[in-house]
Amino acid sequence: VxxxxxxxxxxxxxxxxxxxxxxxxxxxxxxxxxxxxxPAAAERSLQHNQAxxxxxxxxxxxxxxxxxxxxxxxxxxxxxxSVVRLGADVERMGSLAAHIAETAQRRHxxxxxxxxxxxxxxxxxxxxxxxxxxxxxALRSRDTADAARxxxxxxxxxxxxxxxxxxxxxxxxxxxxxxxxxxxxxRYYERFADHAVAIADAVVYLVTGVSAAVSAE
Amino acid sequence: VxxxxxxxxxxxxxxxxxxxxxxxxxxxxxxxxxxxxxPAAAERSLQHNQAxxxxxxxxxxxxxxxxxxxxxxxxxxxxxxSVVRLGADVERMGSLAAHIAETAQRRHxxxxxxxxxxxxxxxxxxxxxxxxxxxxxALRSRDTADAARxxxxxxxxxxxxxxxxxxxxxxxxxxxxxxxxxxxxxRYYERFADHAVAIADAVVYLVTGVSAAVSAE
Numbered sequence: 001v002x003x004x005x006x007x008x009x010x011x012x013x014x015x016x017x018x019x020x021x022x023x024x025x026x027x028x029x030x031x032x033x034x035x036x037x038x039p040a041a042a043e044r045s046l047q048h049n050q051a052x053x054x055x056x057x058x059x060x061x062x063x064x065x066x067x068x069x070x071x072x073x074x075x076x077x078x079x080x081x082s083v084v085r086l087g088a089d090v091e092r093m094g095s096l097a098a099h100i101a102e103t104a105q106r107r108h109x110x111x112x113x114x115x116x117x118x119x120x121x122x123x124x125x126x127x128x129x130x131x132x133x134x135x136x137x138a139l140r141s142r143d144t145a146d147a148a149r150x151x152x153x154x155x156x157x158x159x160x161x162x163x164x165x166x167x168x169x170x171x172x173x174x175x176x177x178x179x180x181x182x183x184x185x186x187r188y189y190e191r192f193a194d195h196a197v198a199i200a201d202a203v204v205y206l207v208t209g210v211s212a213a214v215s216a217e
Numbered sequence: 218v219x220x221x222x223x224x225x226x227x228x229x230x231x232x233x234x235x236x237x238x239x240x241x242x243x244x245x246x247x248x249x250x251x252x253x254x255x256p257a258a259a260e261r262s263l264q265h266n267q268a269x270x271x272x273x274x275x276x277x278x279x280x281x282x283x284x285x286x287x288x289x290x291x292x293x294x295x296x297x298x299s300v301v302r303l304g305a306d307v308e309r310m311g312s313l314a315a316h317i318a319e320t321a322q323r324r325h326x327x328x329x330x331x332x333x334x335x336x337x338x339x340x341x342x343x344x345x346x347x348x349x350x351x352x353x354x355a356l357r358s359r360d361t362a363d364a365a366r367x368x369x370x371x372x373x374x375x376x377x378x379x380x381x382x383x384x385x386x387x388x389x390x391x392x393x394x395x396x397x398x399x400x401x402x403x404r405y406y407e408r409f410a411d412h413a414v415a416i417a418d419a420v421v422y423l424v425t426g427v428s429a430a431v432s433a434e
Binding site for chain 1: 279294295297298302305382386389392393394398400401404428
């Protein structure tokens with residue numbers, strides 16, 4: 001029974017990794033919507049977010065079902081709590097990608113961002129997408145090296161965001177509304193990246209926690 | 218042993234409520250810092266946030282200790298998972314208040330917000346603070362009526378945020394940087410409110426969940 005429980009939890013983590021991959025697809029499409037003024041890409045991003053929300057709700061219910069059937073020990077419980085908790089991180093990633101897609105939709109057929117900032121957003125989108133992929137990999141591999149890479153990528157996102165603020169503060173000629181949009185978009189990418197980091201950090205904690213529990217058994 | 222566990226969990230919820238009250242104090246001081254250009258208030262807000270983070274970390278560790286000592290049944294586990302999860306909501310509320318305080322600090326001795334918008338931010342701050350107090354009350358009373366009130370307050374925050382966007386979009390004369398600041402501040406208040414709503418919603422779920430579990434015993 002105990003081994004079953006652990007197997008089920010492991011498959012829950014794999015399911016979580018799949019949804020992190022979906023979050024990567026969601027932000028990829030949202031960035032395309034933003035840069036190419038492409039409403040079909042915005043729609044795809046929102047669909048990824050919907051799919052991800054549905055799967056995460058199922059996953060959480062399954063986690064509680066597991067609990068109802070068994071009386072898990074402490075180390076298993078840490079795993080379980082982490083599945084529920086990281087589910088919330090992945091869900092936020094999907095919502096943030098959706099915010100980006102919706103911003104692109106709201107300004108259509110105009111472009112939200114000035115051409116000048118396209119390279120910054122392109123890079124921000126690439127890094128954020130990669131971070132979701134790396135978070136998914138961390139969940140699958142439980143390799144703590146993934147967490148270290150994510151911390152570096154997170155610094156890149158922070159630096160790009162500062163670049164946006166620098167542009168807004170220095171001779172901005174695109175109007176107040178565009179400044180507000182750019183500030184909020186930068187925030188959405190930054191938070192997306194933060195959640196990817198939180199997932200990888202939790203994997204490190206989990207690996208440590210699980211190792212400690214296993215060696216104590 | 219079982220009753221002990223449940224008592225401990227209940228005291229964990231009370232501790233969580235206390236931290237939600239601290240989040241209310243943090244956003245109160247942050248709003249004062251913003252409106253009165255008062256650096257001492259910003260400092261107090263940041264101190265509240267630090268205190269809250271420390272207490273929540275203790276609380277989470279205590280929750281895991283409880284787990285290590287006992288093999289709780291499913292209904293208790295839902296409570297426990299909720300303590301860990303709602304701890305994350307309260308933590309975000311503290312961080313968002315800190316972002317507001319830091320924005321005020323960054324522009325000091327200038328005011329971040331144009332005088333014209335002071336009434337909007339004052340109201341936003343009042344409602345957000347009240348929402349944290351109401352979320353704390355919901356945690357203590359487990360009264361589902363609190364959740365209904367929070368939903369209405371949340372609508373008010375959303376409406377105030379739209380008012381900010383309306384100002385930015387219509388004849389804004391305060392520059393791009395102020396527009397970016399105002400957009401982000403509006404976002405921080407909105408997210409703070411969202412987390413208060415999430416706490417109250419979880420209380421409703423918990424009350425339902427616990428009732429169901431108790432009646433099944």
